[in-house]
Amino acid sequence: MTDRQGHHRSTEGHRGVSKGVIFAVIALIVVVALVVGWFSLRDRVSDESDAAAQTCVDGDAQLNVTADPEIASQLEAIANKYNETKPVVRDSCAHVAMIAKPSEAVRVALAAKDWDVAALGPKPALWIPSSSQTLNRVAAGVIDGDPKSIASSSVVLAVHKALADELTGRKAGWGDLPGLKGISVPLGPGSDSTLLASEAVAAAVANAGFGPLSEEAARSGPVVAALSQLVTNSTGKATDTAAALNALVGEADSVQAVAVTEHQLSSAGDKVVAYKPVGATIVADFPAATLNGEWVDETQSRIASMFVDFLRQPEQAKTLSDAGFRTGEVERSLQPAAGPVLDQLANVLAHPTLGANTTVLLDVSASMSNPLVGVVDALHRYVNGAGDSSGFGLWTYSKGLDGPKPYHVDVPLGPLNRNAANSALTAVRSTPVTTDQAYPTLIDAYRAAVAGFVAGRTNSVLLITDGPDDDSTVNGQQLLDAIAAATDPSKPVRVNVVALGAAPPQTLRSLADRTGGSVTTGPDAGAGIAKALTP
Known part of the structure; x- marks a missing residue:
């Protein structure tokens, strides 16, 4: 009796595990496997996307940049550094190509129907002229967004020391330039300092303070007469600022003074010095402007934005500073006039009366x-x-x-x-x-x-x-x-x-x-x- 009971208990202890439990365990294993597989697949896809980006599946994308010759060599060196980082933008290998052309020549060409590639190179997606004044004279719609200054250089009067001492003694201002004997006023491409100086002269004559100069003031008799006298009294045969400065340094053509940027003057040696006329400071601010046109696609615009940000980083700013440009905030200066005002000043310089x-x-x-x-x-x-x-x-x-x-x-x-x-x-x-x-x-x-x-x-x-x-x-x-x-x-x-x-x-x-x-x-x-x- 006892043996039979014990045998019965032994039989009960060997019952099988519930089927529900088994199915639950299997289901859990399947879910875990699916989750692990999904994360693995996601990481794989992400890795493949990164790899595809790094291999530039959309090929190469070149950003054509045209810069004023005064700053182009420094920008080309910075562009080479940027290219060495092998930037990838929108699945394209980005490359920056720099070319130097006078700001005025580019401004005129942008207004023309046909771009002369032989004379000016590829039409740029990013343009860095000498000043915001040049940009203000460009037709509406050509510039995309807000240009950013990457460096600056004040406009001064390059003179021999004896004349600098004389001008300092009588506290000569911009309004005195039209009566200055021996001043050279070049008007050809590469003479952007002339227009900037003429704007300062006009502002002084019109008592415009820090500006901006109004169109009414630009057309007034005193301003027209002052700028006309400035051009009429011009000495020498130079058609650009560099040639006029060389004539001054070489004491040729009776040139006694010429408006230049401080950076331009830094390469002239110790024979001439800077005189800063009394009145509002005027600067060449070298704005970087992305252009808007059918020749500029979204990838180029993106590269342009990234390159401008790169230009404004401390390391690149130091490169420009070491070359004689100013970076960062500048002293209060004359606000650039509107395009029609600057056109009026340029017209008077070209056709003085x-x-x-x-x-x-x-x-x-x-x-x-x-x-x-x-x-x-x-x-x-x-x-x-x-x-x-x-x-x-x-x-x-x-x-x-x-x-x-x-x-x-x-x-x-x-x-x-x-x-x-x-x-x-x-x-x-x-x-x-x-x-x-x-x-x-x-x-x-x-x-x-x-x-x-x-x-x-x-x-x-x-x-x-x-x-x-x-x-x-x-x-x-x-x-x-x-x-x-x-x-x-x-x-x-x-x-x-x-x-x-x-x-x-x-x-x-x-x-x-x-x-x-x-x-x-x-x-x-x-x-x-x-x-x-x-x-």
Whole structure:
């Protein structure tokens, strides 16, 4: 009985494991295997992606960079260092190719329809000109994003020490440069310092402080006269800054001074020194600008961004600093003017005129009694602001102001005499006469202007009227014929008209067109007079 019971217990102890437990264990093993396999597969895919990237599955991608020659050699050395890092951008092996071309030549070419590869090399995706002023003159849409300055160099005057001491003694400023004897003003490609210096001159003459210089100031008589005098007084035959500096160092062509960057001056040796004119500092800031066009793809834009970041790293900044450039923050300087302003300055440099030589014909008939106050104020402002080389004459007209003549010559045309001109303007009064004789007055004034013609200036007659209400015996055609007969092609004189009332008759419009003048209408006498008297 006992044995049988024991045998029974032995049989119970050898029962099999539950099938549910077995299935659970197997399922767990399968899940673990799947998880391990998934992570292994993910890592494998990641490793394969990294390997594919490092082997540049999309091939090579070249970033063409054009830089101003002043900084190109240093940038090329930095580009070589960048290429040595074997950068990979968007599955492409990136390579930076640097070429040096004058900033102005590139600016002009970007505005042209066809890029001259033979002259300028490949069209760049990244452009590093000498200054933000150059970029400001480029058409909208050409620059992608915000350019970043990679280095800078202040513009100074390179002179011999004796002249530097003299200029220091009299605290000469930028506004004194037009009267400086022996200054060289090169205007060809590679003369970017000239435009920067001219902007500083214009800002000083216009009392613009740290700027930016306005378009109105750039077109004003004093600025136009100052820049024209600067160019007219230029010494030497150099067409670029480097050649002008060489002439100064070699004491050739009577060159005594030339505007350069501090970096350019650092290579000139110890024969010349820097003089920094009093006034706002102006700098060449070498901005790196990514270009926007069909020749620039996303990969090149990405490479350009990465390369600019590389250029601005401390190690590369030290390379530029060791070469004589400034890096990091610079002292407060003149804010770059807008493109149209800089275009105006460049136009004056290319086509200088030593101010205006103008005879003003001022209607003083009864209807002018109210507008006369604003007109006289505007003429006072012109007289006080005109360049010293300007010529000025003032005739008032109505009827019978000087015996049988309908006009009176208050100030004969000649070199500007501010005291005489201001005194005559202060004495101007309207007459009770309601009509005038503008046409015979115009004929006599035009003849006098041709006789008093001054070469190198803008010679003109300016008619200011709210009419005319001419009741003379001279009709419109006779006026046009008389002016045509008095015209001398070698002594061109413009006729400008400022009409303060209704639109002037077609006769005056025709006269202005034939002589190269202009017609300005509207109640704002100041704006019309300023426009008409701008050389």
